[in-house]
Amino acid sequence: MQKLLEKTLKDALKANECTLGTKQVLNSISKSKLVILSKSVPEETYKKIETDAKKSNITTLKFDGTSVNLGKLCGLQFRISAVSLPKISESDIKSLLKEAETK
Numbered sequence: 001m002q003k004l005l006e007k008t009l010k011d012a013l014k015a016n017e018c019t020l021g022t023k024q025v026l027n028s029i030s031k032s033k034l035v036i037l038s039k040s041v042p043e044e045t046y047k048k049i050e051t052d053a054k055k056s057n058i059t060t061l062k063f064d065g066t067s068v069n070l071g072k073l074c075g076l077q078f079r080i081s082a083v084s085l086p087k088i089s090e091s092d093i094k095s096l097l098k099e100a101e102t103k
Contacts, residue, residue, distance in 0.1 A: 004099055009074045017087045025082040032084035034093050035060045040067035041081045059093055
């Protein structure tokens, strides 16, 4: 999952087509196609994001790492608990979900 996820995140960051942080993700969830959450997201916030995503038919992906790992994967020097991707293709979403299932 790491390689495809890393490429997807870096491409989205380069094109400035993603939202970082739990509060920002909650505010922009209706515009998202995929939300990625790290293990570091507090349970209450995780449930809120997941519920809002389900209401809007948005896929959520549980990242198997901490916010530090997710930040490094994005190529950034700080922690990232949540990322939303509004302009990701359906095929990329399916590929990421398949890789997450096989892990």
